[in-house]
Amino acid sequence: MTAAEQFLDPVLAEGPVLTVSNLSVSFPSEAGRVDAVRGLSYEIATGEVLGIVGESGSGKSVSSMAVMGLLPGSARISGSVRFRDTELIGKPDVELSRIRGRRIAMVFQDPLSALTPVFTVGDQVAEALQVHRRELSASAARNRAVELLDLVGIPNAGSRAKAFPHEFSGGMRQRAVIAMAIANDPDLIIADEPTTALDVTVQAQVLDVLKTAREVTGAGILLITHDLGVVAGVADRVLVMYAGRAVESAPVDELFARPRMPYTLGLLGSLPRLDDEERRPLVPIEGQPPALTNLPAGCPFTPRCPLAVDLCREVEPELEIVAMAHRAACHRSSELVRSDATDVYGVSTLAEAGTGEVPRGERPVVLAVRDMIKHYPITRGTVLRRRIGTVHAVDGVSFEVRQGETLGLVGESGCGKTTTLMEILSLTQPERGSVEVLGRDVTGLDRKARTRLRRDVQVVFQDPVASLDPRMPVADIIAEPLVTHGVLRSEIRTRVPELLRLVGLRPEHASRYPAEFSGGQRQRIGIARALALEPKLLVLDEPVSALDVSIQAGVVNLLEELRVRLGLAYLFVAHDLSVVRHIADRVAVMYLGRIVEIGEVRTVFRAPQHPYTQALLSAIPVPDPAVERARERILLTGDLPSPADPPAGCRFRSRCFRYTALDAADQRRCEQDDPALERTDAPDQQVACHFAAPYAVL
Template structure:
């Protein structure tokens, strides 16, 4: 590929953005440049604060007046920077459109979806007739896969689920067939199965309009499947650019390597430690003297601190000065020769060895049970009416859950949001005898927990780490107070408390003299470490982890996962983890349960379940996870589930997955009857004899037709969708006017 400055739709050159803040001027973007060709996708990857969103907003002219933007952004050769807001409005939403991260707040709640789509059309095509606009809106909604588009036009945003709202936003962005579509973390707020749907929609939309897409995300998996070219940003500067293959298979900048090594893989069973990148990104108030990554880089040497390295072509006599997006592989590193395919990233970043727990050698059946749940239920009544409350239904948030956790084991519950994972955790944490079902913690049953003493004993066995590290720490407590609370509560003497806290700080990898600081003086990863230290303070045997890393950046996340792994091995802890990120679950867990609508649909050893999923929901869930491997990602077949979780009001009588089940859809009507009327029980393979069952793999599932054939409509091959779909590619104005 040659430098494509001439035919690029959007070309950004030497973009610099500065903001003023209390501490001084923040240089948020420092010389970003790229080209993007029509029909291509450019992925911009980076951690939070790396300047990726600011770059997009600068291109859209959406930054506040107070920001100083210099450089050049050209759309089809026309300079966009410096245009007045009014002049910019002619382009925004017309030639260049944007999809935002949060679908819940990006739509106006008081207008119907149709009105909002039509508004986008009317602004740029004032002459269009009402009927034509309505017809185009219907066409757009059906393009993004909203079922029943004609009726849904009149629906209001609150009547749509998150994934559906994101589709509507894509429809609005695509309304005027933009040349460039900027998607800023379009799927971050969505569940994996919905993410897969939305990514498919973006693909279709791109195919139909030939738009260039700029995909901004922190998820290396999403980029792998979508992007042709990738720009890795760090501290406001692109540090490595190239084709997706170059970046993923031949990274030449230590940061990129670290980032790739920090992501756990959902498709690989090996138990190597993840690559943690120490430290935090630099503060952009003071421009770094040398390479911005040098303070965190294991390869840094004296020369790295002398001036910031420029983006230079990597290996081979390619012409210099080529721009990102033109396909040339470039890295801003003076030590590219020391990094390459042959270098082991684990060695490079000194990843810790895989910790071995003393329990690993003991067979599972011989270990003590730490937690046991028997038929736990949590139903919420659904009422209607303001004065007299009428019960109109029941939400079965948790519906008959049974599992146990043994010593030294990590057990994970996965599933989409709303499937009852968190409710399960809360049920365990509540621990009182009025609960429906039995919870036994270390031999103490909730049915026997009447007095405060038993409950106190139980609290010492079981502690919790929360999802949001900021919210879980009292902002008015210093770290010392945070950590001393559980200890004092357990009746420990003052000097002992102090000693224990120093031990804890060291255990979780924090500097002991930071105990006087307030939580807001720490980074997110450090705060989560404090949360973990607090949970470990009273030496519990079971720690409940509620999405422990979902609020953290990839490189920080790796450090926390390694820490959790180490603590499990060293202290003989058991974990009960809830997570929606299946790659993290695969990396850290021993056993896993997949939940759907309040029930476990599949449970077993993590490798068995992930490598040989039997339940169609597990299969769909696994196929929806993007893998940071472009070649695999592009050829992999995916199951795209239709629709969302069923509303609790019309819960099906039989299998509750039947409404979305790809196997069910392919079944002959006679067999479908069974799924609709009977609830499949959770159990091992039906055909096995009793003896075989015990010896067979640790796996149980709740499906009548495991390994059933999957409905072809729900399978998506990426190659197929890359071909232009001729059905609806019609020139835009003619088509719009022509439709009645």
């Protein structure tokens, strides 16, 4: 602890911890040098959280790797990185190693690959301590490791320290990584997308731990993320990066309230928000981020900017002060005061669906799932297999989707959303319960009838890279469902360009391969393929979660427009509740293979009744610092129990905050009685909780 006290010494802690000035990084590539970072400058003060946001390829991660000296030898780095009084650029790796991990710590995105699978977690934390402090004895290091694990909120840290990384859940692993990062009381913690791989409720926990880490160590934190909501809740100052440059930097409130660069404005407008009352169209930023080889002169955002003038094409704007502590790199930033993204980007409001007038109850049911069950056996033994347990992946799920509406199915990973989808899509008899598509029970369908029914149910997958056959030209990909269902070749030739136009692509793209398209465009191809047969129901499995925000907005708008135009019904699976809030009419919340709450989106989001829904909603960050600070966060304890061994009685009991507040008699009810879905006072809301009570979390 003496070392730590020394670092927290006020004399040493004065001035910025890190000063980056004019940092440039370039890599060689086949197409010429890639200028990944082009003249980046920023400072971080002690105890300050600087959030760097940007889309993939904006250079945010590369710049932090440059600070750590972790870039490959082929990278060319110039500029200056000063940590306290030491210049880091040009220092040999041996000297950097003495600083890395001791005074600058790093938290990576993937907690699984950041930990060595063959050592226990406790040993790895102890190693982080001993590497920099030789004099520390093994037992002292181990004791300190347990203390650190306890500090980051790992229950029973003493015994859990002896566990291996694979025995930890994702959130626990990330906590252990943070424990390693703060082990030596660093002056600076670089967190590169620390919560991207985690579920929202776990994300909220980890962000909380990160805040604790800052309080304990007093370190400055460099938080790199693509999620503006996370930045709004955690950061003090924000730096927006685009095409390897900082395009705007400001204190967090200022940036969210008065963005002065069209890109920032567009990013904020493209985010679906949890607290939106009315459905407003999202603002997609047209086009792609530029390739960072041979960038043309002028502002790199020009091709996508609605405000571009001739000057923008000629001169790249410098990052200049536009207000107190607010810098922006835009020639027209002075005109942007108090502008609305929808005005600047000129998005028209959406026309309401034609079915909007027909009340829901009178519209035909497209999909009806009743009491569906899917269990997987757990077996042991290779020669003589015996069943030793059951994974209750989906355990009695019922819902309906009517024509022209979107049902959002939400829940954390492992709750059974995807299994539910796959069961529906297989169009075979479920283990128990029934699936009805357009009024036809799928049980007892023969092969022909099932193939015919597939015309009406199509799917769009999450990963736009994996869902298109890389060896097929786009025309063949889109034509495949048509060919399969015996559409004439002459008709296909006219239909393919039609479909491409429908999803906002150009017909001449038909002869290209998927690899030549960006993620958003590929997702559009996937949608075109799904629409080829004019289905009645579209099943969407996380269709936008793999896309950058500005691209995501375009795809969400497209989906909404198509639903209205073609009268489609969507079953929309997502973990991002903001997107669901935006696109869905009704929402079903799943937990451990069950639906715990279902109902109209507005009702469920405004007055959620199930404690899990409340926790889930409160965990979602809102991209508005003022709202974020005012919100009270319900932090769930622990992780999702294993679906092989769900708790008896109410399944949510093990993590429920309401359960812990009950008296013994009521608690017994939760332990013994499994609550069923029951109607609430609201017209369309059902909830499975003995002690359901509305609680506004927004």
